[in-house]
Amino acid sequence: MIEIENLTKRFGTNLVLDRLNLKVPTGQTCVIIGRSGCGKSVLLKHIVGLLKPDRGRVLVNGKEVAGLKELELNALRSKISMVFQGGALFDSMNVAENVGFGLFEHTRISQKEILERVEESLSLVDLGGIGNLMPSELSGGMKKRVALARAICIKPEIILYDEPTTGVDPITADSINRLIRSLHDKLKVTSFVVTHDMRSAYHIADQIAMLYKGKIILEGTPEQIQHTQDPVVHQFINGLSKGPITEAIDTFKEA
Amino acid sequence: MLTLFFIDLGRRIITFMYFCGGLANLTAQTVYLTLKPPYKYGHIIEQSNKAGYESFPIVSVVALFIGFIFALQSAYFMQRLGSEMYIASLVALAIVRELGPVITALVVAGRVGASHTAELGSMQVTEQIDALETLAANPVKYLVVPRFVSLSLMLPILTLYADIIGILGGYLICVLKLGITSSMYMHITFTALFYKDLFTGLFKSLIFGMIIALVSCYEGFNVEGGAEGVGKATMRSVVVTFLMIIAADCIFTALFYFIFP
Numbered sequence: 001m002i003e004i005e006n007l008t009k010r011f012g013t014n015l016v017l018d019r020l021n022l023k024v025p026t027g028q029t030c031v032i033i034g035r036s037g038c039g040k041s042v043l044l045k046h047i048v049g050l051l052k053p054d055r056g057r058v059l060v061n062g063k064e065v066a067g068l069k070e071l072e073l074n075a076l077r078s079k080i081s082m083v084f085q086g087g088a089l090f091d092s093m094n095v096a097e098n099v100g101f102g103l104f105e106h107t108r109i110s111q112k113e114i115l116e117r118v119e120e121s122l123s124l125v126d127l128g129g130i131g132n133l134m135p136s137e138l139s140g141g142m143k144k145r146v147a148l149a150r151a152i153c154i155k156p157e158i159i160l161y162d163e164p165t166t167g168v169d170p171i172t173a174d175s176i177n178r179l180i181r182s183l184h185d186k187l188k189v190t191s192f193v194v195t196h197d198m199r200s201a202y203h204i205a206d207q208i209a210m211l212y213k214g215k216i217i218l219e220g221t222p223e224q225i226q227h228t229q230d231p232v233v234h235q236f237i238n239g240l241s242k243g244p245i246t247e248a249i250d251t252f253k254e255a
Numbered sequence: 256m257l258t259l260f261f262i263d264l265g266r267r268i269i270t271f272m273y274f275c276g277g278l279a280n281l282t283a284q285t286v287y288l289t290l291k292p293p294y295k296y297g298h299i300i301e302q303s304n305k306a307g308y309e310s311f312p313i314v315s316v317v318a319l320f321i322g323f324i325f326a327l328q329s330a331y332f333m334q335r336l337g338s339e340m341y342i343a344s345l346v347a348l349a350i351v352r353e354l355g356p357v358i359t360a361l362v363v364a365g366r367v368g369a370s371h372t373a374e375l376g377s378m379q380v381t382e383q384i385d386a387l388e389t390l391a392a393n394p395v396k397y398l399v400v401p402r403f404v405s406l407s408l409m410l411p412i413l414t415l416y417a418d419i420i421g422i423l424g425g426y427l428i429c430v431l432k433l434g435i436t437s438s439m440y441m442h443i444t445f446t447a448l449f450y451k452d453l454f455t456g457l458f459k460s461l462i463f464g465m466i467i468a469l470v471s472c473y474e475g476f477n478v479e480g481g482a483e484g485v486g487k488a489t490m491r492s493v494v495v496t497f498l499m500i501i502a503a504d505c506i507f508t509a510l511f512y513f514i515f516p
Contacts, residue, residue: 048389074391081389088386091378102390154390 001026002047002158002192006056008214009042016042018214019056024207026157029184029191031201033236034211035245040194041085043211044160047192048082049073060158078106081151082160087143089135095122095146096131102154121149126175141168148176152183159183161193165200177203198237202226210236212245281395281473285403288396298401306367306402307409311416317362318417321354322346322424330433339433343440344447346425351448355418356456357504360463363410364496368471371402372492375475376485384476394476403468410464411457418456455511462507463500470496 002024009017016039024030032040045051046058049065058065060076068076081102089098100118103109109117115131122128125145135143144164151159161180165173177200183189184204195201201208202222209219210233218225218233228234235243329342375398378384387394422444429435474492478484 045385050385050388070393077389077391082386084382084386086381088382090383090386101392105390105392 001059001061002030002190003059004043004046004056005059007043007046007053007058008055009039009046009051010054015214017046017053020211020215022209022216022219024190024192026190027184027188028206029180029193029204030207030209031193031195031205032209032211033196033198033201035236036196038211039214040211041162044082044162044192044194047158047160048077048080074106078102078154079157080160081154081156081158083144083147083151083162083164085162085166087135087140087147089138089143089146089150091135093135094131095127095133095135095138098135098146099131099150099153101150117153118149121153122146124152125149125179141172144168145172145176148179155187156189158190158192161191161195163195163197164193165195165197173197173200174203176200180204198239212236277477278469278473281399281476282469284395285399285469285472288393289400289404291396295397295401298397299404302401302405303409305370306363306405307413310363310366310409310413313362313366314359314413314417315420317358318350318355318420319424321358322350322421322426323428325349325354325421326425326428326433330428334433339429340435340439340443342429342433343425343435343443346429347422347444347447348452350421350425351418351452351456353456353504353508355421356414356460356463357500359414359417360410360460360467360500361497363406363413363464364467364471364500365493367406368467368496369489369493371468371471372475372478372489373485375472376478376488379476379478380481380485399468399472402472403465406464406468407461408464410460410467414457414460418453451511451515455507455515459504459507462503466499466503467496470499 002022004020004022007017007020008015020043022030032043034040042051046053047060047065049068052066057067060080063072063076065073065076089095090101093101096115096118097104099121100114103114103117104111107114118131119128122130125148127142127145127149130138130142130146135146138146144167148164159180164176164180168176180191180193181204184191184206191204193201193204205222207219208222208225209216210225211217212232218228218230220228225233225237228237231244234240235245326342326346329345330339333339333342333345375384378398384394384398387397426437426440426444429440430437471492474488474495478488
């Protein structure tokens with residue numbers, strides 16, 4: 001269970017998150033939608049403890065993330081995986097070392113067993129047999145899938161995805177969506193996905209929440225979101241260039 | 256106008272204080288994590304190879320030329336006094352006490368420190384450092400400690416090597432050009448040098464190695480703004496390291512002057 005209570009974060013004078021509240025029950029997939037630069041990735045980084053809140057708190061399985069000591073935080077992080085927007089693969093390591101990093105570093109499992117787990121994870125993302133390649137030899141889409149394999153290799157309870165389908169072709173995007181859905185169905189993994197790809201959001205979400213001006217302005221099932229009367233959400237999910245979001249920006253520019 | 260000047264001055268002071276605090280924090284964490292097991296021997300060996308072993312060629316060339324130049328410049332004055340034979344002692348003392356440690360440190364700061372900042376800076380902008388943290392690996396333990404240990408070990412070794420090559424440079428000029436006999440040159444060199452000269456030079460190089468590692472990693476960790484940010488951080492890292500090496504050299508030279516008069 002992920003609980004976010006009154007989360008506030010400011011960078012300089014820019015208020016990115018403003019008393020944000022959200023709950024994601026165990027085993028559910030929550031998709032956060034919102035415009036680029038609205039603070040979605042900042043929200044993700046608070047859940048895994050990469051950023052500390054200015055105010056409010058984030059609780060993961062009942063524990064306040066910002067209050068954890070290093071060992072407790074590491075124990076929590078061994079149950080959480082994060083898939084970064086650009087993959088964030090380690091350049092100096094090959095694919096197998098990247099995918100097995102968590103197991104090599106923190107477990108006493110034999111190397112043979114780790115390499116089997118690595119191959120199994122790579123096969124799940126349709127990239128079996130590429131363990132010896134370096135990240136520089138992979139395409140953007142392959143990097144994303146390797147990052148996904150790295151995330152699932154440690155068999156986490158929670159996976160955080162930062163725009164998992166952005167910048168990949170539609171076929172790869174669909175296979176990533178299916179994988180996220182199957183992890184949810186088979187392993188009951190709690191997923192927290194940040195995206196602005198609405199097709200992906202409808203496919204994988206149990207719950208969709210829209211982040212706007214630092215707050216969650218609406219949350220509901222994919223059906224509820226699709227049929228919402230909220231003008232801001234309506235403009236965003238339908239990709240309209242005219243509406244309250246862009247009017248607010250135009251008014252700001254004119255002022 | 257005056258207000259703007261004071262605003263700018265205040266901003267610079269705050270930036271400087273922030274830098275000092277951040278560097279002190281990184282130093283404390285690095286020292287603590289260096290002593291705390293587990294020890295990453297593989298990473299230390301890898302970094303020692305990159306920072307130390309691969310620096311031998313450039314250090315050889317620079318130290319040899321410094322030896323040549325110093326011997327020739329000394330000869331210009333010593334010949335007027337008719338004391339050419341003392342060029343050997345001048346070369347030995349200047350290289351072992353001062354030029355060897357400082358020149359080696361500056362070469363390594365330019366070659367290795369800049370590379371550390373660029374590498375860690377690129378990792379920062381591509382979120383690899385965040386990824387390390389989410390995988391429960393402490394970035395200071397994983398990235399800074401091996402660089403800190405390897406530079407602290409390798410810089411004194413490189414300095415000792417530069418001392419030998421620099422003295423060899425002086426030897427070549429004196430023996431082949433100025434007509435001093437080989438045995439006379441060696442005798443005067445070893446008579447002039449004391450253990451404390453070697454010790455103070457190597458101690459300074461140990462401090463310089465720590466400075467290069469800490470400043471370059473600190474600047475790499477604090478990169479902002481993509482490729483341009485990496486470039487700026489790399490430049491800042493080299494400039495700050497050079498300044499800190501010269502400042503530390505001044506402090507330790509003064510200190511040793513009074514401790515070992």
